Amino acid sequence: MDVLFDKHDTLSPAAGRVVGVVLNANVWTTFDYLWPAGLGEPAVGRRVQVPFGRGNRGSVAFVVEVDRPRPAMALKAVTAALDDAPSLDATLMRLGQWMSHYYMTPLGMVLAAMVPSSVGQHAPKHETVASLTSGPDDWPKNLGPKQRKLLDALQEARKQGIDSVPLEQLFSHGGDRQTARTLEARQLIRLASRPVQLPALADATPEDALELNDEQAAALAAIEANLAPAGAADKFSVTLLQGVTGSGKTEVYVRAARAVIAAGKQAMLLVPEIALATQTLERLLTRLPRVAVLHSGLTGAQRAFYWHNIAAGEAAVVVGPRSAIFAPLPKLGLIIVDEEHEASYKQDTAPRYHGRDTAVMRGRLAGVPVVLGSATPSLESLVNAQQGRYAWVKLSRRVRNLPMPRLNIVPLRKELSPGKIELIGATLTRKIAAALDRREQVILLMNRRGYASYVFCPACEWQLQCDACTRAMVFHQATQLASCHYCQRSALLPQICPACKGKIVLFGYGIQRIEGELLRKFPTLDRRMARIDSDTMTTPAQFRNVFDEFSRGDLDLLLGTQMVAKGLDFPRVSLVGVVSADTSLTIPDFRAAERTFQLVVQVAGRAGRADLPGEVVVQTLHEDEPAIRFAATHDFDGFAATELPLRHDANLPPFGRMVRFIIRHAHVGLAEQGSRTLATALGRTLPQDIRMTGPMPAGVQKIRNLFRYQLLLTASRAGYIQQVISPRLAELTKDIEAEVIADVDPVNLL
Ligand code: ADP
Ligand code: ZN
Ligand code: ZN
Numbered sequence: 001m002d003v004l005f006d007k008h009d010t011l012s013p014a015a016g017r018v019v020g021v022v023l024n025a026n027v028w029t030t031f032d033y034l035w036p037a038g039l040g041e042p043a044v045g046r047r048v049q050v051p052f053g054r055g056n057r058g059s060v061a062f063v064v065e066v067d068r069p070r071p072a073m074a075l076k077a078v079t080a081a082l083d084d085a086p087s088l089d090a091t092l093m094r095l096g097q098w099m100s101h102y103y104m105t106p107l108g109m110v111l112a113a114m115v116p117s118s119v120g121q122h123a124p125k126h127e128t129v130a131s132l133t134s135g136p137d138d139w140p141k142n143l144g145p146k147q148r149k150l151l152d153a154l155q156e157a158r159k160q161g162i163d164s165v166p167l168e169q170l171f172s173h174g175g176d177r178q179t180a181r182t183l184e185a186r187q188l189i190r191l192a193s194r195p196v197q198l199p200a201l202a203d204a205t206p207e208d209a210l211e212l213n214d215e216q217a218a219a220l221a222a223i224e225a226n227l228a229p230a231g232a233a234d235k236f237s238v239t240l241l242q243g244v245t246g247s248g249k250t251e252v253y254v255r256a257a258r259a260v261i262a263a264g265k266q267a268m269l270l271v272p273e274i275a276l277a278t279q280t281l282e283r284l285l286t287r288l289p290r291v292a293v294l295h296s297g298l299t300g301a302q303r304a305f306y307w308h309n310i311a312a313g314e315a316a317v318v319v320g321p322r323s324a325i326f327a328p329l330p331k332l333g334l335i336i337v338d339e340e341h342e343a344s345y346k347q348d349t350a351p352r353y354h355g356r357d358t359a360v361m362r363g364r365l366a367g368v369p370v371v372l373g374s375a376t377p378s379l380e381s382l383v384n385a386q387q388g389r390y391a392w393v394k395l396s397r398r399v400r401n402l403p404m405p406r407l408n409i410v411p412l413r414k415e416l417s418p419g420k421i422e423l424i425g426a427t428l429t430r431k432i433a434a435a436l437d438r439r440e441q442v443i444l445l446m447n448r449r450g451y452a453s454y455v456f457c458p459a460c461e462w463q464l465q466c467d468a469c470t471r472a473m474v475f476h477q478a479t480q481l482a483s484c485h486y487c488q489r490s491a492l493l494p495q496i497c498p499a500c501k502g503k504i505v506l507f508g509y510g511i512q513r514i515e516g517e518l519l520r521k522f523p524t525l526d527r528r529m530a531r532i533d534s535d536t537m538t539t540p541a542q543f544r545n546v547f548d549e550f551s552r553g554d555l556d557l558l559l560g561t562q563m564v565a566k567g568l569d570f571p572r573v574s575l576v577g578v579v580s581a582d583t584s585l586t587i588p589d590f591r592a593a594e595r596t597f598q599l600v601v602q603v604a605g606r607a608g609r610a611d612l613p614g615e616v617v618v619q620t621l622h623e624d625e626p627a628i629r630f631a632a633t634h635d636f637d638g639f640a641a642t643e644l645p646l647r648h649d650a651n652l653p654p655f656g657r658m659v660r661f662i663i664r665h666a667h668v669g670l671a672e673q674g675s676r677t678l679a680t681a682l683g684r685t686l687p688q689d690i691r692m693t694g695p696m697p698a699g700v701q702k703i704r705n706l707f708r709y710q711l712l713l714t715a716s717r718a719g720y721i722q723q724v725i726s727p728r729l730a731e732l733t734k735d736i737e738a739e740v741i742a743d744v745d746p747v748n749l750l
Contacts, residue, residue, distance in 0.1 A: 017042055018075065020065035021050060022108030026350075028730055031061070032068055034077040042066045045086030045093050047115060048078045062088070062111040087115045089328060091366045098361055102719065104659070104726055104742040105351040113351050114326040118300030119307045125196045129164035130154060130180060130189045139188065147183055150175035154189065164192065198290040198309055207251065207287065213400075216248050219393045223256045226369040226391075227334065230263040234333060234368045238360055240340075240385040241373040243395030244634060245605020246402065246569075249373045250280060252395075253336050254287050256371065261289065261316045265333025270355055272342045273321040275567045277543035279551070280338075284319055294320030294327065297540050322347060322355025325362055332368050335359050339566060340372040340381055341598055346747040354745060356381075375605060375636075376598040379647065380654040382640055398609075405576070405607040405614030407600075407632040411623045412580070423509050424517055428577050428617045432557075436522065440574040440612060441550065442557045443564050444518075445603045446511040447583045455482055455493060459502035464491065470702040475506055476535060487704045514579055515559060525557055532560030565603040571610030576603055581620040581628055589749045590652050593627040597639050600631035651691070651714055653745065659721045660746040661711040662698060665738035668707040674738030675709035681732045682711070682725075690715045690724060699750035706739075 016034040019042050023031065033050050035042040044063055052059040058079060088096065088111065096114055100107040132154045139151060150170055157165045167180060183189045212220060219241055228234040243249045257267040271280065276295045285291055292306040292315035309315045311328045318327045322345050325335075337345075337356050345355035356372065363370035372381055372390070385392040398404065408427065415425025424432075435442050455464035455475055464473050466484035473482035473491060483490040494504055515531050530536075530546045537543050549555045551570055558564055578600055585596045600618055608614020620628055630639035648655050663678060665671040675695035682692055691714045698708035715721050722744065725732070733740045 016077065017066065018068040018070050019063045019078065020068050021048065021061035021078075022064050022106065022111065023050075023052060023059050023061045024108050024112035025059075026106055026109065028106050030064060032071060032075055033061075034075045035066075036077045039078065039081040040084065043086050045088035045090075047082040047087045049080040049082060050078050051076050060112065060117070062108065064093075064107065083119070087119060087328075089330070091362070092326065092328060094365050095326075095358070095362050098365070099351055099353055099358065101726060102361075102722055103351050103353050103744045104722055104729060110351045113323070116300075116303050116307065118304045125301075125305060126193045127166045127168065127196045128191055128193055129166050130170060130183075130191055131164045132158060133187055133190055140186075144179075146175050146179045147188075150179055150183065151188065164194070166196075167191075195308065195312075196305065198292060198315055207254075207283075210251065212251065212255070213248070213397075215243075215395045215397065216252055216399075219243070219252050219395060220255050222391060222393045223252070223334075223369070223371055224259055227256075227259055227263065234265075234366075236364045236367050236369065237391060238363065238370045238372065238384070238389070239391040239393060240377060240381050241371055241393055241395070242377050242385075242636070243373065243375060244398060244404065245375045245602065246398040246609045247375075247395035248399040249338070249375075249395065250283065251399075253338065253371070253373070254284070256334060256336070257288055257317055260333040263333060265331045266310075266313065266316060266318065266329040267334045268318045268324065268327065268329060268332060268336065269320075270322060270324055270335070270337045270345075270359060271319065272339050272344045272566060274344075274543075274563055275338070276319070276321065277540040278547060278567045279569055280567045281319065284317070288317045290314060290316040292318050292327075294318065294324045295540065296321070322353075322358075325355055325359050332366050334369055334371070335363050336371045336373065338373050341374045341376055341378040342566075343595070343747045346745075348748065350741070352741075352743050352746075354747070357745070376601050377636075378654075379594060379640060379644060383644070383654040402608065402610070403613065404634050405604055405616050407604055407616045407618060407634075409623050409628060409632050410617055410619050412619045412621050415619065422517060423514055423579055423619075424521065424577075425619055428579075428619060429521060431575055431615065431617055432518075432522065432577065435575040436524065436556055438574070439556075441553075441555075441570060441572045442575045442577065443568070443570075443573055443603070443606050444514070444557065444559045444577045444579060445562070445564055445599070446514045446559065446579040447561050447599065448510045448580075455504060455506060457497035457500060457502045458505055460497060460500040462497050462499040464494065466491075468702065468705045469700060471700060474510060476512065486700060509580075511559065511561060518557070518559065528555055529557040529559060530555050532558060532563050534561070534563075537563070562599060562603075564606070565599055568606050569609055570606070572612065573607055573609070574612040574614055576607040576614070576616045578603060578616070578618040578620075581618050582622055585620075585622055585625060585627060587750070590647070590650070591747070593625065593643060596625075597627040597631050597636075597643075600628065601634060601636070604631070604634070651716065656714045656716055657718050657721065658744075658746060659713045659725070660743040660749070661713070662741040662743065663695070663709045663711070663736070663738045664703075664706040664741065666705055666707070671707040671709050671738045674736040674740065675711060677736050678732060678740060679711055682713075685724070685728060685732070686713075687724065690721055 016036060018032050019035045020030040021033055042063060044066060046063045048061055049058045050061045096107060096110045099110045136155055153170055154165060184191050223239055226237045241249060260267040292310050294306055310318055313330045318324055337359050340356045347353055360370050384390045410425055410427045412425060432442055464482055466473050466489055468489055469484055469486040471486055473484050475482045481490040482493055497504055511533055518525055550558055581596060581600055584599055585592055604616040607616055622628060626642045663671055663675040679695045686692060694711040695709050698710040701708055713721050
């Protein structure tokens, strides 16, 4: 970082060029600053520091315009450049501008989210590499054993086409720094320093020898047909790869990525965050060269290292969750979005972007093909495919023609013994026992955290709620505390009802309660089962441990929230149980049925992935719901055909487009008043073809002590609401004291 001026210099009217910058703040203004000599060329996309606000605090800003006309007033100067070259290239700048407009978020906030703050703050790490100056025939006879060993190792690497080998790597084959120095003095090797590089070689694995089946081959051919040959310009396209669970989609991604790498380009693979903790990642790392993995567990320095490698064009493949879509690949040749239906692709803080939709837009702006893969595509992508905007390829069978697992829908009300609080019914109990007897493995899904949902008093109906949010707190057995799932606050369990001094009761059910029930029914599971939810798994390493134990056979049963529904591929899993399909079916959200369908199909897909036949038991109180009925037969088309007309008639997504405004404030009156002011202002400006619902209290009325009201706008065309509202947003909200948040294409309506 070069700091050129101190505060006193910044007001000097020295001649200089004027740049427009945007700040990471909720303001739509572009600010003018002088560009001082000594910071190199001003360029759009460079990250700088500028004096701003009270006390002239240094703020990070992005240059968005160069050589603006010089205004009459005195300007302050940029104080430092945080990068030498633009952090964002022209395509990423355009992507940022699109996001700012589409997601109604100031450009400065968008750009700040696109570039990790650690980038530019860490000099790239260097390593010393050795290379041979001559061949074995020219080596002198008087070599010590250590010297000989080191030279042999280098010669061996050279045979594999690798000329420079990092010393650290050589030393693991014997030899030491002193030996290397001696050889350098004897001019037998050359030592040089270079930035640390990514692992260059992919290991050969048995999967390389797999022959793709007809459907996989056709899918790969369809994707490859969109890839431009080396040297030629790519073209934008989107392909929806709809392949049932276990149909070998990952194998298709790997081969498509290899084709891209062979053409000298880079591939990007977006995955749901959780997948980075599963075997999927291991498989990708062993099968592809020079993979840069971006995940939330990286230190600043690690992230900067990967970022540098990606920007230098050295990383062949970038794998990461939604934010990886902003990685600066100069030779981007293909974007793959795995599990494209996943709600976790939507960010729930500003900028509230959807990773999949942003991927499609990046593909369009960069002019490269995009592949969206899923066993249960989002209805948004399905409609795009049906209407011909996306190419559409299907994998309708599992690899090796393995059968799809059979689903048993078990109506819960007939299963439970009267008078007992139990959640694992007779059928599921019997099947778990049988699977354990056969020494096979079981995965159970219970999509609700905690032990008991409610802590309440039956006498007066008092209920333990979070003070900061308006939600019931959930009791956790392990900590013996009740906690709020919205703000993570926790509280002690009261001994008696604070309202009437009556007896407190724990009621409802969550994953911890199921854990207890399992241990009572199957004592042999003690130490042979693991619970996977965000309470037990706080780091990626914990996941990996559990998954390793499960694949080694040290565990018989995995009990988890939706975290167990995705991407797991264990050959000995023959039984999957869904303890209650109703937890997701009954949330007040128009996507409840779609989510439930996806969840049941995805978790069912974990069963019978190898030679053992798979079976699935789904317990529900709503056995006649279409989401459940169609999931039972893996009938995606049937589900879509039932659900789409309902969405169409109600003008809901994917047909209607939605923007949700949240108006929030610590004072309930101000939140409510703000929502009414906004509604009135909107009512005056909105054209006929934008419908407004509300204002009304949000589903969760208070989160982290902020009261929340909402307004929903619906229109029939994508981007139309933004087009009408964005230019007036500042005007519309200027008299509102509460914070107004726009959530475009919301996926969470609570
Ligand atoms: P999906 O991602 O569609 O659920 P995967 O790509 O994980 O499926 O493939 C499931 C399993 O099938 C993996 O273990 C993979 O190695 C194997 N597999 C993939 N393609 C083939 C093939 N053509 N023949 C045999 N096995 C395959
Ligand atoms: Zn709370
Ligand atoms: Zn009471």
